[in-house]
Amino acid sequence: MFILVSIMGFHQLMAQGCVAIRHFSSCVGNTLENNLLGPGDIQVGSNYRYFKSFRHFRGTEEEPDRVSNETEVINHSHSWDFFLTYGISDRWYASITIPTVINTRSSLYEHGREERNTTFSRGLADIRAGVGFWLFDLEKNQNGNLALGLGVKLPTGNYNASDIFYNVGPNDGPQVRPVDQSIQPGDGGFGITLDFQFYRKIGEGFFVYGGGFYLLNPRETNGTRTFRETLSPILQNEAIMAVPDQFSVRAGISHLISSAISASLGARYEGVPVKDLIGGNAGFRRPGNVLSIDPGIAFIKDNFSLNLNVPFAVRRERPQSVTDLQTQEVTGEPRAGDAAFADYLINVGVSYRFSQNRVKVNPELMNQFKN
Template identity: 35%
Template sequence: MMKTHVRRNGMATMLLVAAIFGGQRLSGQGCVAAHSNQRAMDELVRAWDGGTKYGWSIHNLTVDIGYRFFNSNKYFIGDEEIARANAIRNHQNIFDVGVEYRFTPQWSFIADVPVFDGTRNQLYPPSGIFQVSGVGDITLGAQRWIFRPPTEFGGDIAVSASVKIPTGINNATGSALYKGKTVKATADQSMQPGDGGWGLLLATQGYKSLWKSADLYGQAQYLFNPRDTNGVVTFRSQPGQGVMSVTDQYLYRMGISQGLPKLKGVALSLGARGEGVPVRDLMGGSNGFRRPGSVISLDPGLMVNVRRTTLSVNGPWALRRDRPPSVPEIKYGTTNGDAFFADYTVLIGVSHHF
């Protein structure tokens, strides 16, 4: 039996979003170590704050506090779910504190501090119950709205760039049972708060009014992690998987939000969400152990705005899950690896303008 407590860093994401942006990243994917985060979009709710439609010019500082949780216990090889009597259960609680300081109506400083807490009952060697907690990989960056808000055409597009700092611990260990002996083992990659690499996060988001109280929205981001592997031992015997890979991550969303005519500051949303870890990174090597995978979800949401505070709730429900072979599995011709995925994720966020 293994219990690991880590109070330092932890990479995670709580997607605090407006209308339907519940977040990063992700929703989670269980064994697939994607912790993508995303910026809030309060533009999607009819705030009627201070006599303006979106309250653009009266708030300089916004603080977002988000929380999400999920249990991944559905076993997949490729895109096929396979029944398994003794499923691994990966339970994760992901918190996130996001800050945006607007210098001008178009330019903002953005920062995110994720906090991770998770448990995993691991049945294969080394077996045990892994528990990991800690602050994750912090991101610092800037965001710019292309057009000066509020725009006459009822829409806008923002672009942002952030540096991901490897502040999260990436080698959490504890005591576990391995070949009949108690050993010090490394927690699974999906349980590690950080990944051990500097990264560049590029993102964009936008919205466009459609009809009365309705908006089309979209968001996409990609985390570039140039580092190949981080040297953390995995206890895996498969060729090329002895140390952990430092993986890219991605997230995209698109849908429609609809304000309720008789309830000012309340909006419902429905859209599609995709996220995952690619087989190969766009920059740098893709060696070592990773679980590439993707999840496509239906993403309903609710948003309620009262004065300067917005509450958002989202429940992405997985429609398709896939775990393709990794680079070492392709290179050495070994069996396609597996992954456990969650059916759904619950995301709750509170955003306040100061």
């Protein structure tokens, strides 16, 4: 997972909305200052993310009547990544990220369609650890460079978190069930993450940047029941939760405003694929993707860094899943599930570096990557 959040701590790549299955952020970012760790340097910090998903889509078409009829599903997601990155050498670094989440989900259909109720989950999510490497010498290639990373995701988060669901148990009473996949703290699978980030100077005070990750989840299903088959017999193929892959890529331009403040403007594309690259595709998942415009601003003073990014969605898609297509083939009727998406995310990151032998880099270059 490569520069795991400290490098990623600012310009984090994080999936948005219900299609995200659960909170996940890559180990990649675009804060060059945080990535230039000399031997023995330590970077610590935290990143907070919030979103509210409530706009329902099938394909790329929104269903506005869900909001007007007050039948929409509303997720509130709060997550905190606590990270530590260690400089192995001038070009190698290793990191670990410990994520925690607090989620709520309000809906009608999960509670007998009689009344709106809220389910809740919180706790440790899936821990990530990995290493990264800058391909070119940082002191000799200050106008551009590329870093690659490899990491693992551990199934430390609860993937069978439960709460009380109303009007669905015996005699239409309450019943304890696993919460929806979108607010489960973990996914139950060991994962492998491939990351990259790059930067390139394009003019005085201007740099282009980019980065991304792909999470491979070889495990097909995690054994947690969805209870979707109780909604309709044709949803038997969605009775167990899948362990899906996840991805995010972003790119943009960074510009220095003052000696301590910089701004950026970019785009990001992220989501959950219909099919995994490795392993099977059984079980229930909500595939989807979001294209967002991603403005940001950052402040760096000495070893302290603070930044804010607020990406807002301009295109949202919930494509047909494998189980949708299976059901469509069996019934002969069109089948396309929906998903709820957020309008925007709020990402706030803060970090502090304990320096030993700092890499000697032009201060002008460092200033460009305070976002």
